Amino acid sequence: MFSLSEEGVAFVKRELNRYEDRRSAVIPALYRVQKENKGWVSPESVTYLSHLMDIPSAWIEEVLTFYTMFNKRPVGKYHVQVCCNISCSMNGGREMADHLCSTLKLKEDEVSGDGRYTISRVECLGACDKAPMMQVNDDYHEGLTNDKAVEILRGLK
Amino acid sequence: MEVKLLTEHYGKAEFQSLEGYKKIGDGYETLKKALKMQPKEIIELVKASGLRGRGGAGFPTGMKWSFLPENGEPRYLLCNADEGEPGTFKDRMMMERAPHQLIEGMIISGFAVQSKKSYIYIRGEYKDSLRIVEKAIREAYDAGFLGKNILGSNFTHDMDVYSGAGAYICGEETGMISSLEGQKGQPKLKPPFPALKGYLGKPTIVNNVETLAAVKYIVRDGAQAYRKNGTEKSAGTKLFSVSGNVMKPGNYEVPLGYPLKDLIFNLCGGLKPGRKLKAVIPGGSSAPVLTEPEAMRATMDYECLAQMGSMLGSGAVIVIDDSNCMVDLLNVTMHFYHHESCGQCTPCREGTGWLHKTVASIASGHGRLQDIQLLDRISKNMMGRTICALSDAAAMPAISFVNKFREEFEFFVREGRSKVKGEGFRHAQMHH
Structure with a gap:
């Protein structure tokens, strides 16, 4: 059974009172679940949140499935998101995504055998002047080359 | 020539803090000035300045504000920081380099439209922006620029942030409102416009980061001073996020009406050696593409680009050289x-x-x-x-x-x- 940590529960309760309407707490609560559940939101955690927040699970599902930053499937410890939108594509972003996949012997959106990596192609991350770039968990890495990107991933603890 | 009004202090790291904002800039002096004015005076000033929305649609800001009902109903101010139009990275930089300039512009705007509560809706991926803006809001509260009875003016205003979770559509103002309400970010049919029925069914004003920051300078310097830059219908300066195939991509602040060719070939250092210009997308990936001859005669203002069948949009200029298909x-x-x-x-x-x-x-x-x-x-x-x-x-x-x-x-x-x-x-x- 999934449950949030004590601090996680306290966080969700604070968020329920933070905005003008309780329902606004759904996005922050899902972020919290994802953080405490190794980077993804499981179906059972939605049921859990629904009870904890006293908000219908359909309302939580609706948010979970609409927004791309919530992972509906397990991801690696490091979720590597390579921008493949226009300015990054013009500067080698797609080739970099391919290079990372082949170097780590991974298919896109898969979790590596050791659980460390998932590589995804994503849309514009608003760092177009530093193309190509990737986001690893919360952190932006900009102005990359294929080699630099591999080096960054290998260097992660 | 660049004209650095909103970006004057971008190069100085300490400008991010309230201390730096006071020391290098003019602190919250403009807020003090605004609180001594009548709210309606500020709306008239913003109308006279010719400021138009900097997020994409280019709607006149003062006119948007004047659509609010006059019945004293509670109203909200939302800052649209869900920057997602491909090619655009100006709002992220503003939040990270000059968060207090945005917050001050928002408190002044909040006062003008008599709103007691504002939210900054920041796109989910911008974790650094979120952290920096949250810290700046706390500093502003501690200094008495937010909260009850701001600087003894009887005006009360609270401000908070809200993090999106990855959806381009939440940059559309009614989609953003749905998202802030805790739902999927689907836009709502207009009318009713948000100014009448917005967040939780209450009158709501949604303005872009750059727009709200510009309000500070309009109140500080006056409408005529603001109009010194730009053209008749496109007043002031604008930030352009230039990316693609230029030597020096980045954010550039220039007066509206600035020639696109100067932006590319002077400020951005032109193309890579041996490359030729093929096309330019002048306002984010939604804007119709310009051919090389069109780009060479375009000026970066609302009317010129509209005449050419394109648009200024968010100010994201994507420069495409002849190596692209x-x-x-x-x-x-x-x-x-x-x-x-x-x-x-x-x-x-x-x-x-x-x-x-x-x-x-x-x-x-x-x-x-x-x-x-x-x-x-x-x-x-x-x-x-x-x-x-x-x-x-x-x-x-x-x-x-x-x-x-x-x-x-x-x-x-x-x-x-x-x-x-x-x-x-x-x-x-x-x-x-």
Whole structure:
């Protein structure tokens, strides 16, 4: 059974009172679940949140499935998101995504055998002047080359 | 020439803190000035300044504010920091380099529209912006610029942040309101406009980061001083996010009406040696593409780009040199709109899918000549038929790419390969 940590529960309760309407707490609560559940939101955690927040699970599902930053499937410890939108594509972003996949012997959106990596192609991350770039968990890495990107991933603890 | 009004102190790291904002800049002196004015006076001032929304639509800010009802009903101010238009990275930089300038502009705007509560809706991926803006808000509370009875003026204003979770459509103001309400970010039918029924059904004003920051300078210097830059219908300075194939990509603040060719060839250092300019997308990927001759005579203001059949949009300038395949770039762009369509309106949900599938088929070397016509026809059936502008935002680039670079599309269909790119690039492109 999934449950949030004590601090996680306290966080969700604070968020329920933070905005003008309780329902606004759904996005922050899902972020919290994802953080405490190794980077993804499981179906059972939605049921859990629904009870904890006293908000219908359909309302939580609706948010979970609409927004791309919530992972509906397990991801690696490091979720590597390579921008493949226009300015990054013009500067080698797609080739970099391919290079990372082949170097780590991974298919896109898969979790590596050791659980460390998932590589995804994503849309514009608003760092177009530093193309190509990737986001690893919360952190932006900009102005990359294929080699630099591999080096960054290998260097992660 | 750059004119650094909003970006004057971007280079100084300490400008991020309240201390630095006071020391290097003018602190919250403009807020003090504003609180001694009548709210209506500020609205008139913003109207007189000619300020237009800097997020994409270019709607006159003062006029938007004056749509609020006069019945004293509670109203909200929302700052749109859900920067997602491909090519745009100006709001992120402003939040990270000059958060207090945004917060001060918002408190002044909040006072002008008599709102007691504002939210800054920040796109989910911008974790640094979120952290920096949250810290700046706390500093502003501690200094008495937010909260009850601000600086003894009897004006009360609270401010908070809200993090999105990855959805381009939440940059559309009613989509943003849905998202802030804790729902999927689907836009709502207008009318009623948010100024009458917005967040939780209450009157709401939604303005972009750059717009709200500009309000500070309009109040500080006056409408006439603000108008010294820009043109009659496009007043003031604007931030342009330049990316693609220029030597020095980045954010540049110039007066509206600035020649696009000077932006590319002077400020951004031109193209890589040996490359030629092929096309420019002047206002984010929704804006119809300009050919090289069009780009060379364009000026960066609302009216010139509208006359050329394109738009200023968010100010994201994507510079495309002759090493790029236009079929490929349209494919990337259509993938994006298909991915981001919220699915609510049929012409958009189905149309973006068809556009993407059709151009992907051409880009894979399996297109038919009639597919080129099909792209044009689908696009025209998508325009003006949906709740929000996303459908048009997908259709407009498709129409312009196909019609202005038809020869490249025809070549791809005829030869089964790109006119520009070698075979090597096929693999990378396939997933899109």
